[in-house]
Amino acid sequence: MTEWPQRLAQRIQAIDQAAADNRLRAESYKQMTEELKAVDGTASSPDGMVTVVAGAGGSVKSISFDESFKTATADLLAKTVMHTIARAQADAARAQAEVVRRGLGGSELLDRVLSEEERTFGDKPTPDPGVQVLRQAPASSRAGYDDYEDGFDIYQGMRR
Template identity: 35%
Template sequence: MSAEFEQLVAQFERFQSRLRKVDDQLANLGEMRSEIAELEATATSDDRSVTVVAGPGGAIKDVRFTEKALAQTPQALSSAVVFTIQQAVAEAARRQAAIVDGHFGGDMHLTDQVVETQAELFGTSPEELRERLAEERPARRPAREEHPDDDYSQRSVLTDDDAPPRPAPPPSPGGSAGDEFLKNLFDEEDR
């Protein structure tokens, strides 16, 4: 009977160990979500005329133009905006992947997958993108300056400077695809 008892104790200890691991992962998940929610990546066009700020999931948070941007032809400005948006979204994706890898100990190798894919898409080397990721620091949105009403050179095209901030949308009851992915990830680990 003591052998059976020892076996039950061992099973119970394994069960407790798994519960502790799940608790740690859930605590880590909340911290990771917070970091991702605060993520901002800023990219500026080569001629410094367009600046784009991207957030989690590639959401465009801001687009700013200088006087130089307004002097460009519509086609040139369009190209600069599209290129700069692509760069900001790519940087945000790299940072988001790095946050996830950081919280999961790099076991997912998500950053490597993102870097490899982006290198192929942008026609650059993975090493160059890894260097950029290592150099990138979280960007803080600069305080807005007061401008005369007729000067739109430094104003955002996505937000109204005088409008009060909008409240965050309530969380969806069903959860996002990302939540489902993470839940499935934890479920697979326990199997």
């Protein structure tokens, strides 16, 4: 074979390989998309009063309560529900990030999302101290409410 037909054969082989790689990549993206749609995040309040399941994109799929919600004040219940929703949404985002990491490897955007997540919630989210203050305060007292409200702002920012 002369040089020109050899080059042509190599180019055809390279195009065939690129086409095969693209088919594999497309199948991988399709699988990753399906996994991302199926991701759920679950969180429970520290006392187990509220449990939330959040889906892809932060949608709330379910909220359940144990019997202790009956003795909680309206303010406490609202704050606990909102805090738990935010934690479930963060759990879903973390799970989605792991799907992307498996499918695509690391990326700067993924690393930033995970870093912000860790900064906001830490590896294992701890209960907001304001929740404990509210639970210990008499029902008529608002002690600790403003502290909890200030700490809650960070969860509101996650949804923007």
